[in-house]
Amino acid sequence: MADFTRIATNIAALQSLNSLQNINNKLGVAQLRLSTGKRINSAADDAAGLTIATKFDFKAKGLGQVLANIADAKSLISVAEGHLNNINDILTKMKTKATQAANDTLGVDERAAIFDEIKQLNTQIDNEVRQAQWAGAPLLVGSGCTFGCTQTASQAFNFQVGVGTGTADKMSFQIADTVLAAASCFNSANLNVLATAADFASQAGANGFMTKVDSASLKVSEGLSYIGAIVNRLDYQEASLSVAKVNTEASWNRIMNADMAYEQLEATKFQILQQTAVTMLAQANMGPQAILGLFR
Numbered sequence: 001m002a003d004f005t006r007i008a009t010n011i012a013a014l015q016s017l018n019s020l021q022n023i024n025n026k027l028g029v030a031q032l033r034l035s036t037g038k039r040i041n042s043a044a045d046d047a048a049g050l051t052i053a054t055k056f057d058f059k060a061k062g063l064g065q066v067l068a069n070i071a072d073a074k075s076l077i078s079v080a081e082g083h084l085n086n087i088n089d090i091l092t093k094m095k096t097k098a099t100q101a102a103n104d105t106l107g108v109d110e111r112a113a114i115f116d117e118i119k120q121l122n123t124q125i126d127n128e129v130r131q132a133q134w135a136g137a138p139l140l141v142g143s144g145c146t147f148g149c150t151q152t153a154s155q156a157f158n159f160q161v162g163v164g165t166g167t168a169d170k171m172s173f174q175i176a177d178t179v180l181a182a183a184s185c186f187n188s189a190n191l192n193v194l195a196t197a198a199d200f201a202s203q204a205g206a207n208g209f210m211t212k213v214d215s216a217s218l219k220v221s222e223g224l225s226y227i228g229a230i231v232n233r234l235d236y237q238e239a240s241l242s243v244a245k246v247n248t249e250a251s252w253n254r255i256m257n258a259d260m261a262y263e264q265l266e267a268t269k270f271q272i273l274q275q276t277a278v279t280m281l282a283q284a285n286m287g288p289q290a291i292l293g294l295f296r
Helices: 011-036 047-102 108-131 175-179 203-254 259-296
Strands: 157-160 170-173
Touching: 011 259, 047 108, 047 157, 047 170, 170 203, 170 259, 175 203
Parallel strands: none
Antiparallel strands: 157 170
């Protein structure tokens, strides 16, 4: 309570000054939040909130990288799918030629010409397997097979599709191992369509080769089905993680970022209080001068 009869210490002025300093601090906080857009600009603003927000930010960035991993995995699988579709198209062509060779309207020379074309198609199937690579690792080769390999690492691909280290955070892509065998791949020999002259020397030979092509086509179709199932899993995982990332960032946003409308109201309030505090401080400084009237 102010006492203007004791002028050695102006209590009213000190109280006004203390209030002014407090208002200036709060105004500074509001102005900083408005200028940075952040509610927490230092640990002192909200120590507990900063700890929680840091965890959310850590998780959100991890989810962002996982989503990038999934996109890369889809790109890898698309390469495998493209080459496998080409092999399927080649098998369709081989089936057509074998059907043609099974017709007795063809002579020896015509069947020999078809055999030459089939041999070229065999070579192209093998080239497709060799060319189906990602970062030097073959995609259509089993983990225990050396056909078309440019490196000795296992040909099984393990995708990181979660932010943890558990089984649910991993996904494997092993097309040859799953459809064929670990020591196998989608080349002509393993698909059993490596043609010989005997296959096209007669109608019976051509019919037998047609059966081989049908079996090979089923294996390739099974491989494409496997690819489709993996891509579907990646799509569902991507959708789930996208929602999780958005919600995590929303939680981080509510803690870290400033409510601009509220902070503007706070800044306006403290600016008005600052002006009134300055006015009251000036009046408090004038108060002790009334004592001079006692000496007149």
